[in-house]
Amino acid sequence: MPLRDYVIRRTIIIVPTFFLITIVIFTLIHLAPGDPTAIMGGPRGLPPEIRDAIKREYGLDQPILVQYFVWIGKLLRGDLGFSYINQQPVWQMIAERIQLTLELLLTAEIVSIVIAVILGVIAAVKHRSITDAACSVGALVGYSTPDFWLAMVLILTFSTQLKLFPSSQPYSVGVPFASPFDAFLDHLRHLFLPVVSLIILWTAYLFRMVRSAMLEVLTHDYVTTARAKGVKEWIVIYKHALRNAMLPIVTYVGNSVGFLLSGAAVIEYIFAWPGLGALMVQRTELRDYPALMGLSIAIAIGVLIANLCSDIAYAMVDPRIRYD
Amino acid sequence: MFRRSRRNAEDKKEKVHRPSRATRLFVVLRKLKKSEMAIAGLGIVSFMSMVALLAPIIAPYAPEWKGIARQAPSMEHFFGTDNLGRDMLTLIMHGARISIYVGVASVLIEVVIGLSVGMAAGYFGGIIDEILMRIADVIFTLPTLMMLLLAVSMFQVRGIHIIILVIGGLGWPFLARVVRSEYLSFREETYVEAAKSMGATSWRIMVRHILPNILSVVIVIATMDIPWAILYEATLTFLGFGDPASSSWGVLLQRGEEHLRTSWWIMTFPGVALLITSLGFNLLGDGLRDALDIKLRE
Amino acid sequence: MKPPTNGAVLRINDLKTYYYIAEGVVKAIDRVSMKINEEEALGIVGESGCGKSTLAHSILRLIRKPGKIVGGEIWFEGENLLRKSEGEMRKIRGSKIAMVFQNPTSSLNPVFTIGSQIAEAIKLHQNVQKHEMKEKVIDILGKVGIASPSQRMKDYPHEYSGGMCQRAMMAMALSCNPKLLIADEPTTNLDVTIQAQILDLVRILRKEFNASILLIGHDFGVMSELCDRIVVMYSGKVVESADLKTIFEGAKHPYTNALLESIPRINVEKDRLHVIPGDVPELIKPPPGCRFHPRCEQATEACGKEEPAIIEIEKGHEVACLLYN
Numbered sequence: 001m002p003l004r005d006y007v008i009r010r011t012i013i014i015v016p017t018f019f020l021i022t023i024v025i026f027t028l029i030h031l032a033p034g035d036p037t038a039i040m041g042g043p044r045g046l047p048p049e050i051r052d053a054i055k056r057e058y059g060l061d062q063p064i065l066v067q068y069f070v071w072i073g074k075l076l077r078g079d080l081g082f083s084y085i086n087q088q089p090v091w092q093m094i095a096e097r098i099q100l101t102l103e104l105l106l107t108a109e110i111v112s113i114v115i116a117v118i119l120g121v122i123a124a125v126k127h128r129s130i131t132d133a134a135c136s137v138g139a140l141v142g143y144s145t146p147d148f149w150l151a152m153v154l155i156l157t158f159s160t161q162l163k164l165f166p167s168s169q170p171y172s173v174g175v176p177f178a179s180p181f182d183a184f185l186d187h188l189r190h191l192f193l194p195v196v197s198l199i200i201l202w203t204a205y206l207f208r209m210v211r212s213a214m215l216e217v218l219t220h221d222y223v224t225t226a227r228a229k230g231v232k233e234w235i236v237i238y239k240h241a242l243r244n245a246m247l248p249i250v251t252y253v254g255n256s257v258g259f260l261l262s263g264a265a266v267i268e269y270i271f272a273w274p275g276l277g278a279l280m281v282q283r284t285e286l287r288d289y290p291a292l293m294g295l296s297i298a299i300a301i302g303v304l305i306a307n308l309c310s311d312i313a314y315a316m317v318d319p320r321i322r323y324d
Numbered sequence: 325m326f327r328r329s330r331r332n333a334e335d336k337k338e339k340v341h342r343p344s345r346a347t348r349l350f351v352v353l354r355k356l357k358k359s360e361m362a363i364a365g366l367g368i369v370s371f372m373s374m375v376a377l378l379a380p381i382i383a384p385y386a387p388e389w390k391g392i393a394r395q396a397p398s399m400e401h402f403f404g405t406d407n408l409g410r411d412m413l414t415l416i417m418h419g420a421r422i423s424i425y426v427g428v429a430s431v432l433i434e435v436v437i438g439l440s441v442g443m444a445a446g447y448f449g450g451i452i453d454e455i456l457m458r459i460a461d462v463i464f465t466l467p468t469l470m471m472l473l474l475a476v477s478m479f480q481v482r483g484i485h486i487i488i489l490v491i492g493g494l495g496w497p498f499l500a501r502v503v504r505s506e507y508l509s510f511r512e513e514t515y516v517e518a519a520k521s522m523g524a525t526s527w528r529i530m531v532r533h534i535l536p537n538i539l540s541v542v543i544v545i546a547t548m549d550i551p552w553a554i555l556y557e558a559t560l561t562f563l564g565f566g567d568p569a570s571s572s573w574g575v576l577l578q579r580g581e582e583h584l585r586t587s588w589w590i591m592t593f594p595g596v597a598l599l600i601t602s603l604g605f606n607l608l609g610d611g612l613r614d615a616l617d618i619k620l621r622e
Numbered sequence: 623m624k625p626p627t628n629g630a631v632l633r634i635n636d637l638k639t640y641y642y643i644a645e646g647v648v649k650a651i652d653r654v655s656m657k658i659n660e661e662e663a664l665g666i667v668g669e670s671g672c673g674k675s676t677l678a679h680s681i682l683r684l685i686r687k688p689g690k691i692v693g694g695e696i697w698f699e700g701e702n703l704l705r706k707s708e709g710e711m712r713k714i715r716g717s718k719i720a721m722v723f724q725n726p727t728s729s730l731n732p733v734f735t736i737g738s739q740i741a742e743a744i745k746l747h748q749n750v751q752k753h754e755m756k757e758k759v760i761d762i763l764g765k766v767g768i769a770s771p772s773q774r775m776k777d778y779p780h781e782y783s784g785g786m787c788q789r790a791m792m793a794m795a796l797s798c799n800p801k802l803l804i805a806d807e808p809t810t811n812l813d814v815t816i817q818a819q820i821l822d823l824v825r826i827l828r829k830e831f832n833a834s835i836l837l838i839g840h841d842f843g844v845m846s847e848l849c850d851r852i853v854v855m856y857s858g859k860v861v862e863s864a865d866l867k868t869i870f871e872g873a874k875h876p877y878t879n880a881l882l883e884s885i886p887r888i889n890v891e892k893d894r895l896h897v898i899p900g901d902v903p904e905l906i907k908p909p910p911g912c913r914f915h916p917r918c919e920q921a922t923e924a925c926g927k928e929e930p931a932i933i934e935i936e937k938g939h940e941v942a943c944l945l946y947n
Contacts, residue, residue: 017462024462028474140610144602146555148562149595152581156588221723222731227684228723229743229794230715233708243733255465262469266559270581281563284473296474303465319778320732 006315014304021300022075026068029289054290071293080294083283090294093279100170101268101275105260107195112203113253117242120210125237127215135207142204148266151197155270158193165193168272194271198263202256209252213245220244247318254310257303352540355615362611368604372597376420383414387571394587404589406579412589415571416597422572424601426488427554431546433492434499434553439542441496442503443530447511457504460497468494472556476565483567487560491553499545506538540616548609551602558598573598630657630697631802631834632681632719637694639673639680646906650676650689652858655932658802663828663835665849667842667881671902673858674838675724678806681836682719683711698802717747720795724807726787730779736763736790737775740797747798758797765830766793767823785816789823796831803828804836809844821847842885846870851938854878857903857913860932864939874941876918912944920945 046054062070074081080090123132158165170190177183217223218241226240227233265277272278276299283291356362375382384402385391390409397404403412441460445453463471475490510516511534519529554573560566561574568575573594580591634656641648651673658664666674679685681696683703696703698719703711715721723729731739740759744750750758756775763771766789779787788808795803805824809817825848828835837849845852846866853863854875862875873879883896900917903909909916915925922944930942 017458020458021462021466024459024466025474028471029478031475031478140606141599141603144551144599144606146558146577146595146598146602148559149577149591149598152577152584152591153595156584156591160585221725221729224684225723225729225791225794226731228682228715228721230712230717230746231742232712240731244731247733258465258467258470261467265467265469265473266563269563280470280473284477285564287477289477292474292477296470299470300466303467307465318733320780 003315007312010308010311010315014308018301018304019072021304022072022297023068025293025296025300026071029293030064030067075297080298081290083288083291090291090298093291094276094295094298097275097279100273101261101264101277103191104194104198104264104268104273104275105257107191108198108202108260108264109253109256111195112199112206112256115199116203116206116210117246117249120207121214121237121242121245123207123211124214124218132211136211139204139207139211142200143208145200145204147197147201147263148270150200151193151267151270154193154197166190170273194267194273197270198260198267201263202260206249206252206256209249210245213248214241217241217245243317247314250310250314250317254307254314257306261299261303352615356611359611359615361607362615365604365607365609365611368600369608372420372601372604373424375417376424379414379417379421383411383417385411385414387414387418389414394583396587397589403593404587406576406590407583407587412576412593415576416573416594418571419573419576419594420597420601422484422570423554423557423574423598426484426491426557426572427550427605429488430491430495430553430557431549433488434495434549435542435546437492438496438499439503439535442500443507443535445500446504446507447526447530447534449508453504457501460500463494464497464501468556469559472560473563473565476560482565484557484570484572487557487566490560491556495549495553499542499549502541502545503538506541507534510534510537540612544609544613544616547605547612551605554598554601630659631662632836633657633695633697634677634681635695635697637677637680637696638692639676639685639689640692641689643688648905649858649908650905651680652908653694654855654858654860655694656853656860656863658834658836661828661832661834662851663837663849665837665839665845665852666855667840667845667852668855669840669902671857671905672855673905674855675806677855678721678804678836678838681804682715682721684721713747716743716795716800717798718800719802719804720798720800721804721806722788722791722795722808724810726791726808726811727779727782727784729791730782730787732779735776735778736782740775740790740794743794744797762793762797763790765827766790766796767819768793783816784812785819788812788816788820792823792827796827796833799831800833802834802836803831804838806838807840808837810839810841817844824848842870842882854881857908858905859913860940860942861914862939862941862943868939872939874935874939874946875943876920876945877914880917880919912942 071081078091080094082089083093119135123135126132166189171183171187177186218237220241223236223241226236231240261277264275265280267273268275268278269281276295280292280295280299283295387410389411391401391405391411393405393407393409395401395405395409397412401411401413403416405411406415441456445456471494472490475494476486479486507530511529516529516533519533524533557566557572558574558577561570561572562578562581564578566572566574568578576594577591577598580587580594583590634654637651637654638649639651641650654673654677656664666677668674676685676689680691681703683691683706685691691704694704698714703714706714730736737756737759740762741755744755744758759775760771763775768774768786768789774782779790782790791808808824809820812820821844824835824837827833835848837845839845849866851863851865852869854861854869854877856877862869862873862878864873869878870882873882877898880896880898884898886892886895898917903913903916909926911924911926911928912918912921912930915921918925925944928944930944932940932942933946934940935946
């Protein structure tokens with residue numbers, strides 16, 4: 001089928017998946033028996049009036065199914081819920097913080113892809129050489145490194161000792177900047193260490209994928225055909241082989257949003273970076289269930305859209321998949 | 325009774341040469357011996373496991389022993405002491421017990437769930453397959469840490485076993501998918517048809533006939549998931565959702581973060597231990613995968 | 623000085639291609655010589671592992687690690703291909719010498735259209751303007767028998783059947799009018815009916831393009847449809863070469879005769895099919911002397927000691943066997 005039909009079909013599938021996601025998230029939170037409001041609000045808990053208000057608002061004394069549909073109804077109207085701890089609507093909390101997280105994620109994603117693809121292709125082409133061995137070992141170590149530990153090590157080395165990069169907050173506070181460009185540069189300096197901590201794991205993982213995909217593709221018959229036609233070797237690799245190797249990579253990149261978000265949560269926490277990840281951690285600490293549910297749905301929608309984009313991108317590069 | 329009669333029938337035929345399980349195992353072991361990666365991995369894993377097992381005996385100090393606080397690494401305290409004066413080396417050794425225990429236990433749960441789901445989905449197909457795989461998809465694509473946080477949040481208690489349950493309970497989709505695709509292809513094999521015609525139940529076919537063939541894939545995936553489980557436990561504990569009284573590496577790292585600028589050793593060495601342990605399991609997993617010649621299809 | 627090709631399109635002298643693997647050195651081709659004349663169709667017959675595919679790849683120097691061409695000469699158009707630089711070889715590949723492979727469906731890149739892959743071949747070797755390119759592609763697709771070429775050139779390989787893929791491959795190979803077309807088991811993976819169609823096609827194209835053909839296979843039936851001369855290979859060496867009629871009616875080498883015996887014939891009654899006993903030897907440690915002697919019914923003691931040289935027993939008929947020394 002032509003691409004357009006595939007896109008339409010794929011987009012429609014999002015609807016049932018979305019509902020399934022709501023069921024999963026709802027189930028996860030409501031598995032615990034007893035009164036959730038009892039442990040909300042952290043160690044000190046919530047004042048009784050607020051607890052009653054929450055119970056009323058969310059119908060917590062109602063049967064589970066009713067609660068679920070009430071919640072779904074709100075969601076479909078765009079109401080992501082409130083944090084009953086600080087009275088803020090969830091969407092507002094998200095709006096305040098989404099830009100910072102997106103900066104982190106997008107930068108990390110792009111840098112990772114570029115490095116992983118370049119090194120992965122080189123390693124595959126120079127299979128069993130020193131370059132390949134070095135890259136593979138490096139990737140294995142990178143893949144085994146705990147991201148938040150690495151973040152702390154980087155902070156100690158580059159921030160505390162060498163004083164090259166700042167270690168917290170996305171911006172320097174209270175410092176007058178000569179120009180907006182200087183402010184932007186300052187922001188970049190703040191962005192540097194968090195991004196590096198975030199990408200090591202992911203780049204290592206992607207590198208392994210690219211390398212193994214390339215190694216496999218290079219054994220395929222059409223690569224020999226291309227050479228037999230007289231195609232230059234670098235074109236054989238980048239045009240004929242890489243195009244095919246990238247196909248599985250596109251899927252991984254699509255799934256990476258979930259992965260990077262997980263990493264972002266801890267990294268944001270360490271660097272005091274007020275993004276969505278840190279928000280998630282904070283709300284979990286406070287047992288702010290209404291906010292958690294809304295936040296999770298928002299994140300889930302983001303992931304769904306990212307997956308949709310990657311599936312469409314996949315269909316664009318692989319003509320075979322449109323015939324499912 | 326079934327077994328006995330089968331053996332009698334076989335004796336009457338001529339011997340068919342088929343490589344026995346022992347031979348296959350031998351071939352695999354030989355390949356493994358050749359793989360330096362697998363050996364290195366196995367070495368590291370064994371070393372860490374030994375440390376973990378023998379920690380109470382070989383640790384230089386008792387974990388509760390408190391000496392001078394915040395001592396930098398020295399001859400008496402190889403890795404220094406923490407903010408309350410406890411010896412870091414001892415704490416790390418004891419931490420190994422917890423972290424490795426959590427890693428292996430979570431993966432065991434993950435394997436049990438993943439195998440069951442994958443078997444059911446792959447063998448029976450149809451609507452069971454649809455439902456199970458949709459759920460698996462959702463859990464798989466959502467950010468793992470987010471799901472872990474959600475799951476952990478509903479428990480009032482903080483503890484190791486909560487974390488084990490949560491990590492295992494959310495980590496099965498990938499394994500389930502792989503197992504499912506294996507069962508999908510294996511159920512078309514002729515020996516399955518033969519077994520069915522002899523009246524074997526589905527359960528028997530799934531477990532006795534097909535399962536042994538996919539064990540190697542399961543082992544590889546499980547080995548490579550252990551470092552993730554350890555890492556997730558450390559992350560959750562680090563963020564404050566674990567048991568602060570235990571000495572798991574996550575707790576040590578959390579402590580290290582609190583005292584990052586004053587006592588760098590509190591954070592550094594537990595992290596190195598984590599890195600090395602993960603590295604060991606990853607090496608072993610890689611080596612196993614190459615030796616068993618696995619191609620992870622989905 | 624007489625050009626070393628002597629009226630032949632391709633002349634191979636003493637070619638040696640070895641594979642260096644962990645277990646040892648595999649002598650896939652060990653001192654093989656042959657020639658292909660102008661507008662001639664030469665067939666190379668042998669069991670799997672005898673080196674025929676390696677031979678095809680060696681001509682175009684497509685041998686990659688761990689394989690290596692270690693000796694010999696390949697003369698084409700007055701030059702030794704083994705002495706040419708990679709850049710010069712690229713100019714020859716696809717234009718002067720073209721190759722068609724065994725598995726047509728997997729030999730075409732799945733993510734590019736058929737048309738674009740053919741166009742790539744043309745663009746590499748000819749100076750063709752964009753607007754002319756489309757015409758050329760349609761033209762060559764039509765010549766290989768693809769219906770509605772202007773539509774089908776926009777299709778992807780997975781939309782083509784096996785037979786159509788092979789036609790497309792041939793279109794790609796012939797698009798630049800090569801002097802020599804190497805076909806490495808082009809019909810092995812195709813249905814018998816499609817096989818016949820492809821062979822017909824090759825016959826027609828051979829006339830139209832005046833190309834020499836090197837056909838590689840293991841099926842005498844297929845060979846006899848197309849080839850003027852046959853070379854029989856065994857275990858990396860040439861054991862017999864003659865024109866088609868001679869091979870079928872007067873083959874001299876025991877292996878050739880054994881192969882011919884193994885062809886099931888519909889009009890001859892037999893209880894058991896003729897089978898050559900034993901297995902193809904491992905090329906790491908080939909048997910001493912004549913490589914076929916362990917399986918040969920007429921082997922003598924000398925066969926295990928001395929390697930037979932290639933002797934011309936009559937004009938155009940060469941055999942490597944001690945029986946004819």
